[in-house]
Amino acid sequence: MLEFLPHFIQNAIQNVNIHRLYELRLRAERPIKINYDGQYVYLGKNGVVARREQALKITYAELEDCIFAASGYSVYSVSEQMKECFLTTQKGVRLGLAGTLVREKEKIVALRSVTSLCIRIPHPVLHCADLVYDACEKDQLRSCILLSAPGYGKTTVLRELARLIGENYPQKNILIADERGEISCFDVNDADVLKYANKKDAFSFGLRSLRPDVIITDELQENDYAAVKQAIDAGLTVIASAHYGGEIADFPYKFFQRYILFDNQKIGQAAGIYDKNGQNLL
Amino acid sequence: MIAYILYICIVLFLTYLGYFLAGKHRLAKKFYASWDKFHQFFLSEVEYTRRPLDEVLKRFEDEGDFSGFLKEYRNNHKIENSIDFLSKEENEFLKEYFSFLGKSDYTAQREYFNANTKKLNDYKLKSEQNAVKYTDLYVKLGFLLGLIIVILLI
Numbered sequence: 001m002l003e004f005l006p007h008f009i010q011n012a013i014q015n016v017n018i019h020r021l022y023e024l025r026l027r028a029e030r031p032i033k034i035n036y037d038g039q040y041v042y043l044g045k046n047g048v049v050a051r052r053e054q055a056l057k058i059t060y061a062e063l064e065d066c067i068f069a070a071s072g073y074s075v076y077s078v079s080e081q082m083k084e085c086f087l088t089t090q091k092g093v094r095l096g097l098a099g100t101l102v103r104e105k106e107k108i109v110a111l112r113s114v115t116s117l118c119i120r121i122p123h124p125v126l127h128c129a130d131l132v133y134d135a136c137e138k139d140q141l142r143s144c145i146l147l148s149a150p151g152y153g154k155t156t157v158l159r160e161l162a163r164l165i166g167e168n169y170p171q172k173n174i175l176i177a178d179e180r181g182e183i184s185c186f187d188v189n190d191a192d193v194l195k196y197a198n199k200k201d202a203f204s205f206g207l208r209s210l211r212p213d214v215i216i217t218d219e220l221q222e223n224d225y226a227a228v229k230q231a232i233d234a235g236l237t238v239i240a241s242a243h244y245g246g247e248i249a250d251f252p253y254k255f256f257q258r259y260i261l262f263d264n265q266k267i268g269q270a271a272g273i274y275d276k277n278g279q280n281l282l
Numbered sequence: 283m284i285a286y287i288l289y290i291c292i293v294l295f296l297t298y299l300g301y302f303l304a305g306k307h308r309l310a311k312k313f314y315a316s317w318d319k320f321h322q323f324f325l326s327e328v329e330y331t332r333r334p335l336d337e338v339l340k341r342f343e344d345e346g347d348f349s350g351f352l353k354e355y356r357n358n359h360k361i362e363n364s365i366d367f368l369s370k371e372e373n374e375f376l377k378e379y380f381s382f383l384g385k386s387d388y389t390a391q392r393e394y395f396n397a398n399t400k401k402l403n404d405y406k407l408k409s410e411q412n413a414v415k416y417t418d419l420y421v422k423l424g425f426l427l428g429l430i431i432v433i434l435l436i
Contacts, residue, residue, distance in 0.1 A: 068385065072334030073359050079387030090334065110387055 001091045001121070004069035006062045008045075015047030022267070023151070024119040028063050031055030035151070038267055060115075067114055070095055081180075081196065083108045088196075092185015094120045120151075124186040128153065128268050129160035135273045135281055136258040137165060141172065141214060141237040147244040147251065148262030154241035155182050155218050156268060161239055162188040162216050175212035177202035183218060191216070199224035203231055212236060219243065225253050232256075248274045289435065293428030300424025304417040306367035309347060311413035313365065314406040316348035317376075321395065321402055324383075328391045335384040355380060372405060 002010060005024075009032065013021065016036060023035035024043070031052050032043040041048045042055035049055055058066075070089050071078045078087040085097045096118035102110040136144045146154045166174055166189025174191040177199060178184045184193040192210050194202045199217060204227070206212055215231055217224075220242040228238050232255050244251060248259050254276065263271040272280045320342055327338045339356045347365070355361060361380050364373040379402075382394055 071384070072336055074333075074335035074338070074384035075386055076328050076384060076388035076391045077332045077334045079389075082387070109389075 001089075001093055002119075004066055004089060004093075005119075006058065006066060008056060009043070009058070012043050012045055012047060012056055016043075018121075019123065021121055022123075023121065024117070026058050026063060026066070026117040026119065028060045028115045029057060031057060063114060063117065066117065067095070067097070079110070082111045085111060086180060088181035088185075092122050092182055094122075094180055094182050096120070120182075122182060122185055123156060125153075125156050125160065125268065127160070129157045129164060131270055132157060132260055132273065133161060133164045136260070137161070137239075138168075141165070141169065142257040143232050143236075143238045143255070144258035144260060145220070145239075145253075145256045146241040146260045146262065147248075148241075149245045149264060150243055151267075152262045152264065153268030154262065158216055158218055158239065158241055159183050159186060159188060162191050165214060165216075165239075166190050169214075172213040173211060174214045174216060175202075175206045175210050177206065177215060177217040179217070179219065183216065200227050203227040207231065207234070207236075214239065216240070229253075229255050248272065249278050289432040292431055292435075293425060296424040296428035296431070297421055298424070300420035300422070300427075301417060303424075304413070304420040307409070307413045307416040309367045310372075310409040312346050313348050313351075313368070314402075314409040316344045316346060318402055318406050319344060320348070320352070321399065325392070325395055325399075328388050328395070332388060375401065375405070 002013060005013070009024075009026075016034070020037045021034055022038070025033040025035075025040075032055055033040050034043045034048070036048060041050075042052055043049070044054045044056060067087070068075060070093070071087060072090055075082070081087045082097060083101075085101075086094060087097065088094045097111060097114050098116035098118075099111050099114035101108050102112055132144075132146070136142050146157060148154055162174060162176060162183065165172065174189070176183050176188060176191045176193045177197065178193055178195045179198060179202070181195050184191070184195065192206075192212065194206055194210075197205065199220065200223075202217070203215065206215065214237045216239045217228075218241045220228060220240050228240060231238050238256075245264070248261055251259060257276060258281075259274040260270050261272045261274065263269040270282070273282050274280055323342055324338060327333055333341070336356060339352055342352065344352075351365065354363075361377050365376065368376065379398060382391075384391070386394070
């Protein structure tokens with residue numbers, strides 16, 4: 001899964017428990033940090049190290065090679081993603097990129113001189129969505145939205161929900177609008193997957209040609225909600241996620257049937273499941 | 283009678299030797315034909331489907347030396363050895379071409395490889411002309427040498 005990394009980093013990662021490794025932060029000529037079990041620590045030659053000075057460093061050239069390898073040795077195939085400062089490897093590992101954006105007539109045409117990579121490592125976590133599934137989808141399918149700050153396991157729960165719905169509702173057609181290729185990187189049962197399309201296109205193409213009953217999608221942005229509302233109004237079930245750190249009562253989009261707020265202390269744990277009236281069902 | 287058979291064998295052998303010696307030019311011709319086919323295939327991939335390079339290399343169907351070369355390239359994404367039937371200048375062009383493969387966004391790839399189409403076509407044309415020219419020349423030289431040897435023997 002991480003074979004695009006330079007060998008010295010791959011060797012160092014072999015000394016940590018990959019199941020507890022959530023994120024790698026590579027910054028050119030800076031110590032490498034990892035999110036290990038929810039905590040940011042430094043990565044040394046033999047695994048986790050306490051001191052910054054002992055941490056491994058990556059050069060600009062190695063960073064560039066890393067991107068080239070992550071793109072499957074074909075930057076042209078991910079250039080649209082790179083304009084949005086990310087790329088997803090064929091095995092579903094998402095790399096966030098920081099560098100210099102090149103603009104032409106108000107449009108971003110390229111990202112050059114990448115200086116940082118944020119590598120998020122996906123983990124299939126069986127049963128992580130049981131609580132959400134039981135509360136929201138078990139007796140009937142309901143549109144719901146998973147809310148948390150970035151990095152609290154929304155995509156993992158969405159993926160598991162897709163699998164559970166596919167298993168328990170074999171009559172329903174599931175469409176995964178996977179804008180960043182992260183949901184569908186592990187088994188998602190019989191779902192149809194539309195990769196790398198923006199929400200508006202995915203919802204429109206999907207509705208017209210794939211006749212879905214359920215649409216699963218992640219990371220809704222402000223301008224995506226109109227398409228989501230349209231799909232819900234058309235009688236579809238939409239299960240989505242979004243970055244949100246406020247109170248449920250202040251969440252502006254009230255057309256979902258369930259609102260799942262994640263615990264900001266424990267990754268993948270629902271702190272509250274709310275109905276339309278804001279009542280916590282947990 | 284045996285002597286006549288021997289004379290014919292000498293002429294045939296030296297003619298074949300001439301044909302054999304021109305082999306590297308025919309290999310170069312085949313190599314360029316395959317390379318050009320790959321070039322067109324890759325340009326259409328960059329223009330339309332934009333599949334990852336490994337998939338493109340896997341999908342490209344061909345045989346012969348170019349296919350073997352691509353297989354090696356697919357394994358390490360580097361060109362380590364030169365192709366012995368290509369000239370130094372041609373090997374440099376090959377290295378440069380493959381070192382740029384996949385390295386940039388599709389606009390840059392399209393522009394770079396489109397700009398190289400003419401150069402590749404020129405090399406291809408030259409290899410076709412060389413294959414005809416040298417095969418013809420070496421076969422004739424072989425035949426003539428055979429005849430001279432036979433005349434000297436008679």
